[in-house]
Amino acid sequence: MTGHKTAVNALGVYADRTKASLDDPRVETIAEALRRTGNKSIGVVSTAEVEDATPAAVVAHTRLRADKADIVGMFFVVKPEIVLGGGSAYFLPQSTPGSKRKDDKDYIAMFRDAGYTLATDKTELVAAKGTNTGKILGLFHTGNMDTTLDREFLKKGSVEKFPNQPGLVEMTQTALDQLSKDEDGFFLMVEAASVDKMSHPMDWERSLFETIEFDKAVGIGMEFAKTHPDTLIVATGDHTHGVSIIGTIDDQKPGEEMRDKVGVYADAGFPNYTDENGDGYPDKVDVTRRLAIFASNFPDYYETFRPKLDGPFEPAVQNGAKQYIANEKYKDVPGAVLRVGNLPKTAGTAVHAVDDVVLQATGPGAEEFKGYMEESDVYRVLADTLALAPATN
Amino acid sequence: MKQRPITRRKLVLLGSAVALVKMTGASSASTATATATLGFDELYGKISVLGLSFSDKVKGLAEAEVSMQGFMAPPLKAEANFFVLTETPMALCPFCSSDADWPDNIVVIYLDEAQTFEQANAPIEVSGRLEVGSWTDPETGFVSLLRIVDAHFRTA
Numbered sequence: 446m447t448g449h450k451t452a453v454n455a456l457g458v459y460a461d462r463t464k465a466s467l468d469d470p471r472v473e474t475i476a477e478a479l480r481r482t483g484n485k486s487i488g489v490v491s492t493a494e495v496e497d498a499t500p501a502a503v504v505a506h507t508r509l510r511a512d513k514a515d516i517v518g519m520f521f522v523v524k525p526e527i528v529l530g531g532g533s534a535y536f537l538p539q540s541t542p543g544s545k546r547k548d549d550k551d552y553i554a555m556f557r558d559a560g561y562t563l564a565t566d567k568t569e570l571v572a573a574k575g576t577n578t579g580k581i582l583g584l585f586h587t588g589n590m591d592t593t594l595d596r597e598f599l600k601k602g603s604v605e606k607f608p609n610q611p612g613l614v615e616m617t618q619t620a621l622d623q624l625s626k627d628e629d630g631f632f633l634m635v636e637a638a639s640v641d642k643m644s645h646p647m648d649w650e651r652s653l654f655e656t657i658e659f660d661k662a663v664g665i666g667m668e669f670a671k672t673h674p675d676t677l678i679v680a681t682g683d684h685t686h687g688v689s690i691i692g693t694i695d696d697q698k699p700g701e702e703m704r705d706k707v708g709v710y711a712d713a714g715f716p717n718y719t720d721e722n723g724d725g726y727p728d729k730v731d732v733t734r735r736l737a738i739f740a741s742n743f744p745d746y747y748e749t750f751r752p753k754l755d756g757p758f759e760p761a762v763q764n765g766a767k768q769y770i771a772n773e774k775y776k777d778v779p780g781a782v783l784r785v786g787n788l789p790k791t792a793g794t795a796v797h798a799v800d801d802v803v804l805q806a807t808g809p810g811a812e813e814f815k816g817y818m819e820e821s822d823v824y825r826v827l828a829d830t831l832a833l834a835p836a837t838n
Numbered sequence: 839m840k841q842r843p844i845t846r847r848k849l850v851l852l853g854s855a856v857a858l859v860k861m862t863g864a865s866s867a868s869t870a871t872a873t874a875t876l877g878f879d880e881l882y883g884k885i886s887v888l889g890l891s892f893s894d895k896v897k898g899l900a901e902a903e904v905s906m907q908g909f910m911a912p913p914l915k916a917e918a919n920f921f922v923l924t925e926t927p928m929a930l931c932p933f934c935s936s937d938a939d940w941p942d943n944i945v946v947i948y949l950d951e952a953q954t955f956e957q958a959n960a961p962i963e964v965s966g967r968l969e970v971g972s973w974t975d976p977e978t979g980f981v982s983l984l985r986i987v988d989a990h991f992r993t994a
Contacts, residue, residue, distance in 0.1 A: 537889050540972055542892060565887040587942055764912070772927060
């Protein structure tokens, strides 16, 4: 988040040719610009590890997004008032089982010493809302947080290990409650990370539930803006996936093969999801007439035409030659068929696409988003709206 | 941390060709004690955001002969003398992954002699001596907390 274009895998730098990933020329991030020019608070919320690319982009400078242990240190330098998400493994000293650091730094202790209230589950997040320290570090998983479908409905993934994770909606609400105490204003980045994390392995149902959750989180922002009309809300994606809804899959349709049950155009009809409890999510994900969603690009995998009720989909696994082959776990799912991939065998999941991305915005400055824009120019609108300027005497 | 016996690395370096799977017990150690089986769901007693703690079973089996079933993740480097045993077949995202992106519940396996990579879709059973505690692989920098050393494996 710098307003500059950069290289694949790089954050907040112009990529140079040296092998070292932390010595590339740096570009100021939006958080650093905010710190330099004023007193606005900063919040970073994601359902991924907080060291993952999007949350990291608020504060980080590295040629390699995989430098996650270093990125924790970069968060510590900037000290956003609110940091909520997963990825605690990179905060723990290497001697602690579960740590993914290669040094003895205890960032949990360091953030606490810097005045942060720590929350490690939904209950503690609620308690942290009452803090008067003004700073909350919420880490709810050692890695990426579980998806809404797993957390709230199927209890799969790693929910058994981390049973009390908050969702994006609660995290967004907590962040807004805290940040809005700052009379100078604030910048908050909220990422529904698993829309992407579940699109990679083509787990469409999980990805769609995440999209619903994202919609609800935007709703929290819209509600906030009603009473705080000086708030600009920008909702966009950082990239697309090659994925489309093309109709429905109807188990009642005649036919031997699952592909016979795919309804397109007028034959698609409407899916038969219900939402009787009005929570915004389908009451049941494995309905008999469900959305038909397919990717334009894929490794070898078994297409099951069904939601993955046993946990997130893992379409392909590596063989000894480091080539991805179809995961045979799904071979015997009734109706499953092998789809031979169109990606190189080095790709284990579906990949990002370069389609144009939708951006929607409301509030002051929103009118500056118009027509066709370069992604890097989103920053200019934010900088203008936040009136970022060097402090004057 | 104990010194790793130098002989093993030598063996691995020598054994870049296909080595036969050792079906008979290890030549030395395994005389008296029976091999205990250890499951992935038995590794940790407490799992929390602030760290995991090993189960009493793991602590009790430290330095004992154990066997574990799991999947062999493809080696980080072809010539590495260890591999990672995982609960489910690994599907690492090549765009976003580094060696730091392993799941929490992995066990690092140091073989007593080189064996060829087992197809990732097939479960294997690893036997060897359980080591508990932090160890940084001197060649790769890979940090592990649970290891099975002097190990061998077969398809489960």
